[in-house]
Amino acid sequence: MNTIFETPITYLKGVGPKRADILKKELGIQTFADLLTYFPFRYVDKSRIYKIKEVTNDNTWFQLRGTVSNLQSIGAKRVSRITATLTDESGSMELVWFKGLSWVKNRFEAGKVYTIFGKPSVFNNSYNMVHPEVEDYKAGEDDGVGQRLEGIYRTTEQLKSNGLGTRGITKLIRNLLLQIKNNIKETLPEYVLEHYQLIGRSSALLNIHFPGNPKLISAAENRLKFEELLLVQLQLLQQKKLLTEKVRGQVFTKVGDFFNEFYKSHLPFELTNAQKRVIKEIRKDMGSGSQMNRLLQGDVGSGKTLVALMNMLIAMDNGCQACLMAPTEILANQHLQSIARLLGDMDVEIALLTGSTKKAQRKHIHERLKTAQLNILIGTHALIEDEVVFANLGFVVIDEQHRFGVAQRARLWSKSSSPPHVLVMTATPIPRTLAMTVYGNLDISIIDELPPGRKPIKTIHFFDSKRLRVTGFIREQIKSGRQVYIVYPLISESEKLDLKNLMDGFEQLQRDFPSPDYFVSVLHGRMKADDKDYEMKRFVDGKTDIMVSTTVIEVGVDVPNATIMVIENAERFGLSQLHQLRGRVGRGSDQSYCVLMSSFKLSEEGRKRLEIMVQSNDGFEIAEADLKLRGPGDMAGTKQSGMLELKIANLARDGDMIAKTRQLAMRILEKDPDLTNPMNQLLLTQLKQIQQGKQDWGRIS
Ligand code: ADP
Ligand code: MG
Numbered sequence: 001m002n003t004i005f006e007t008p009i010t011y012l013k014g015v016g017p018k019r020a021d022i023l024k025k026e027l028g029i030q031t032f033a034d035l036l037t038y039f040p041f042r043y044v045d046k047s048r049i050y051k052i053k054e055v056t057n058d059n060t061w062f063q064l065r066g067t068v069s070n071l072q073s074i075g076a077k078r079v080s081r082i083t084a085t086l087t088d089e090s091g092s093m094e095l096v097w098f099k100g101l102s103w104v105k106n107r108f109e110a111g112k113v114y115t116i117f118g119k120p121s122v123f124n125n126s127y128n129m130v131h132p133e134v135e136d137y138k139a140g141e142d143d144g145v146g147q148r149l150e151g152i153y154r155t156t157e158q159l160k161s162n163g164l165g166t167r168g169i170t171k172l173i174r175n176l177l178l179q180i181k182n183n184i185k186e187t188l189p190e191y192v193l194e195h196y197q198l199i200g201r202s203s204a205l206l207n208i209h210f211p212g213n214p215k216l217i218s219a220a221e222n223r224l225k226f227e228e229l230l231l232v233q234l235q236l237l238q239q240k241k242l243l244t245e246k247v248r249g250q251v252f253t254k255v256g257d258f259f260n261e262f263y264k265s266h267l268p269f270e271l272t273n274a275q276k277r278v279i280k281e282i283r284k285d286m287g288s289g290s291q292m293n294r295l296l297q298g299d300v301g302s303g304k305t306l307v308a309l310m311n312m313l314i315a316m317d318n319g320c321q322a323c324l325m326a327p328t329e330i331l332a333n334q335h336l337q338s339i340a341r342l343l344g345d346m347d348v349e350i351a352l353l354t355g356s357t358k359k360a361q362r363k364h365i366h367e368r369l370k371t372a373q374l375n376i377l378i379g380t381h382a383l384i385e386d387e388v389v390f391a392n393l394g395f396v397v398i399d400e401q402h403r404f405g406v407a408q409r410a411r412l413w414s415k416s417s418s419p420p421h422v423l424v425m426t427a428t429p430i431p432r433t434l435a436m437t438v439y440g441n442l443d444i445s446i447i448d449e450l451p452p453g454r455k456p457i458k459t460i461h462f463f464d465s466k467r468l469r470v471t472g473f474i475r476e477q478i479k480s481g482r483q484v485y486i487v488y489p490l491i492s493e494s495e496k497l498d499l500k501n502l503m504d505g506f507e508q509l510q511r512d513f514p515s516p517d518y519f520v521s522v523l524h525g526r527m528k529a530d531d532k533d534y535e536m537k538r539f540v541d542g543k544t545d546i547m548v549s550t551t552v553i554e555v556g557v558d559v560p561n562a563t564i565m566v567i568e569n570a571e572r573f574g575l576s577q578l579h580q581l582r583g584r585v586g587r588g589s590d591q592s593y594c595v596l597m598s599s600f601k602l603s604e605e606g607r608k609r610l611e612i613m614v615q616s617n618d619g620f621e622i623a624e625a626d627l628k629l630r631g632p633g634d635m636a637g638t639k640q641s642g643m644l645e646l647k648i649a650n651l652a653r654d655g656d657m658i659a660k661t662r663q664l665a666m667r668i669l670e671k672d673p674d675l676t677n678p679m680n681q682l683l684l685t686q687l688k689q690i691q692q693g694k695q696d697w698g699r700i701s
Contacts (some may be wrong), residue, residue: 004032004180005031005032005183006031006032006033008030008031009023009024009031009032009035012175013175019164022162022164023164026156026158027159036173036176036205039208039209039648040151040152040208040209041154043149043150043152043211044063044117044149044150045061045063045149046063046117046149047149048063049065050062051064051088051091052086052087053091055127057121057127060119061118062117062119064086064088064116065113065114065115065116065137066088066092066116067088067113067114068085068112068116070083070084070085071083071105071110073101080098081096081098081101086114086116093126093127093129094127095116095132097130099131115134115135115136116132116133116134117133117134117135118133149213149214150170151170151208151210153166155168173209177206177210181206184205185201186200186201187201187686188201188226188227188682189679189682191679196660198222198223198226198227199220199222203220204219204223204224205220205224206220208221208224222657224647226660228646228649229657230665231686231690232437232646232661233436233437233661233662233664233665233666234665234675234687235687237662237666237669238669240440241673243290243293244290244291247290247419248289248418249291249292249418249421250286250318250394250421252286252287252314254317254318256317258317258348259313262309262342266342266344266346269451271303272302272447272449272452274448275306275307275447275449277445278298278307278446278447279307279310282423282445283311285421286314286315286395286421292421292443293424293441293442293443294421294424294442294443295424295439295442295443296308296425296444296446296447297430297435298427298447299427299429299450300580300582300584301450301583301587302427302447302448302449302451303450303451304399305335307447308324308399308423311423312324312375312395312397314395315394316348316376319392319394320392320393320395321372321374321376321377321391321392322375322394322396323377323378323390323397323412324377324378324398325380325383325396325399326379326380326399327380327399327400328380329355329356329380329533330532331399332354332379333352334540335378335399338558339376339378349368349374349376350376351374351376353365353377353380353388354379354382355380366387366388369391370389370390383412384412388415389415393415394416394420396413396421397423398412400425427580427583428576429622429623431620431623431624431627431655433658433659434627436658436662437651437658440662453589454586455586455591456617457582457586457592458592458593458594459582459593459594460593460595460596460614461570461595461598461610461614462596462597463597463598463599463600473593474546474564475513478513478546481561483539483542483545483559483561483562483563483564484546484562484563484564484565485546485562485564485566485581486547486548487549487565487567488502488505488549488550488568489550489551490502490524490525490550498550499526501568501569502522502524502548502550505568506520506548509546509548513545513546518545519538519544520544520545520547521539521544521546522547523535523547523548523550524549524550525550535547539559539562540559542561551577559584560587560588561588561590562585563585563586564585564593564594564595565581565593565594565595567596567597568597569599570596571598571606571609574609574630575609575613575623575626575629576623576626581594582594582613594613596610596614608629627651668680668683675687
């Protein structure tokens with residue numbers, strides 16, 4: 001075993017009890033292994049001096065050399081910042097300091113040459129550099145360059161004030177490597193190294209911290225990422241296998257009258273090919289003898305409800321009940337109505353159970369559930385309450401999955417003597433690579449096709465100054481009988497202000513669209529459930545022209561006559577939320593529009609988001625873009641997943657490698673399911689270590 005790697009960090013030269021404490025508190029570093037796998041987050045090239053005119057702002061660091069002049073203290077009573085001008089033969093640039101001001105004041109001698117190092121940013125349309133590193137330079141002296149590539153480590157104020165800035169950390173890691181260099185053993189099988197042309201572990205760990213050249217950085221990263229992701233995939237696939245083998249499911253052997261009757265005489269349209277394929281995938285699972293755990297992804301409007309219903313009918317054909325759980329009452333209600341509509345006069349008993357179901361009605365439902373008189377129960381969280389007991393629950397559908405926690409899902413499991421099949425439906429497309437990791441232990445079905453005849457929604461971005469045009473456009477649409485959503489952001493930190501914006505907007509709209517010619521209503525989360533339902537129902541029934549609301553309408557409601565979605569302060573919404581909101585229109589045969597309103601001041605990222613929305617209608621494409629912009633940490637559903645504690649791989653950027661390692665893991669486990677082949681000895685050892693909780697080390701070592 002790698003005992004030396006488990007050595008407490010206090011035993012390292014340069015680390016006393018105080019630093020050990022801070023390393024633990026700030027970075028979670030407790031052992032040699034922890035420090036060894038604390039990787040630089042980027043590298044700087046100090047081997048070259050750049051000209052000021054070569055500077056770009058693509059997030060890289062530059063080493064510049066020039067004279068420093070024009071030192072200025074800015075601020076009336078208290079100096080708030082110091083600026084200076086750096087000039088070389090190609091141009092000049094401003095340097096800025098907000099901290100350490102007294103030090104800065106005495107640092108420079110007018111007219112002298114300095115070497116400056118930092119990351120440029122853009123301010124007032126020109127580049128500047130905030131808090132650059134500064135070194136003296138004497139003419140004629142050796143260039144001071146040639147100092148190669150340096151790893152830069154993330155650090156904190158606490159660490160810095162204890163001598164553990166990036167330089168300090170580098171020093172510790174150098175000490176560490178000197179001490180343990182000869183103990184670093186290979187952890188990947190020879191055949192894997194060879195086939196994927198990966199460098200050895202020892203070389204990878206040396207070069208990730210102290211790279212010989214840029215090529216070696218990528219070779220080291222490549223090797224370490226590959227190993228990390230391979231281990232993740234091996235774990236996920238083993239878990240998945242365990243689930244399929246151990247959890248016996250109810251076996252639905254037949255397709256019977258319920259399904260057939262519906263298919264022959266009630267299905268109002270031709271299924272799309274994607275719907276057909278997914279129904280087959282689910283049917284196959286439900287007949288396999290194992291319990292199904294499947295994630296159904298399909299863009300808004302792709303027809304997931306119908307897929308769910310048809311599989312519910314199969315459950316019924318096999319003597320079972322089914323239920324559908326939605327995140328809000330409005331949605332549950334809408335599911336009930338659309339399912340009732342689809343079933344028509346078929347002999348299927350369905351009921352709705354939500355928080356506001358009256359007591360007598362509730363009791364009635366409970367009884368009919370227990371005696372199997374009810375076939376399908378639709379509802380909200382109310383479904384998981386203890387007094388809800390099924391006679392024979394065989395199939396559970398959960399809509400809009402990221403709103404329900406894993407624990408809530410587990411409670412539905414236990415409502416049946418043998419676990420029901422579970423279908424989780426989500427309209428937030430998850431990028432393929434993320435699905436392979438975050439949901440790597442679920443099966444995934446994708447509806448990647450919309451029903452025919454839908455007109456793509458036209459998306460337009462307007463700055464607030466163009467509001468009059470938007471108002472005119474809305475008027476036209478209402479005149480031709482259409483309805484309009486206007487959505488305001490509601491984000492908790494500034495809830496009061498947001499609510500005020502919403503109400504101000506509502507009042508303005510009432511002036512622009514006066515009654516009795518128009519009917520404008522408002523809907524937000526603070527309203528009573530009854531009032532919300534009332535307003536929603538009016539809109540669904542076409543009695544309201546304009547619905548002003550917060551994102552309470554975000555998921556699922558289906559009003560085909562609504563053709564305009566105006567999103568106020570669109571820059572404040574995330575991409576997937578914008579896409580969800582847009583999906584509320586374009587559900588009928590009329591051309592629909594999504595209008596993104598924003599202020600003129602936009603952050604770089606905000607501008608990009610709006611651009612992507614204007615360009616693309618494809619949920620998967622948007623999800624990929626979202627993942628790239630935000631990183632995986634914020635994506636729906638990823639928070640619960642431990643899979644994100646990756647040390648080096650990046651779910652947003654390493655898609656190809658995720659796919660590669662998943663394939664390899666599948667091949668390995670196919671031939672050697674328990675990893676008992678000596679060839680896979682090293683992998684088995686690592687997985688065991690991970691299971692024993694030596695996770696941090698195991699993931700990477
Ligand atoms: P999702 O839940 O995936 O957003 P829905 O299930 O609400 O989508 O379906 C959206 C609309 O499309 C509904 O009005 C539904 O009746 C209709 N629909 C579903 N499947 C088809 C199909 N194959 N052809 C035509 N319309 C369909
Ligand atoms: Mg839906």
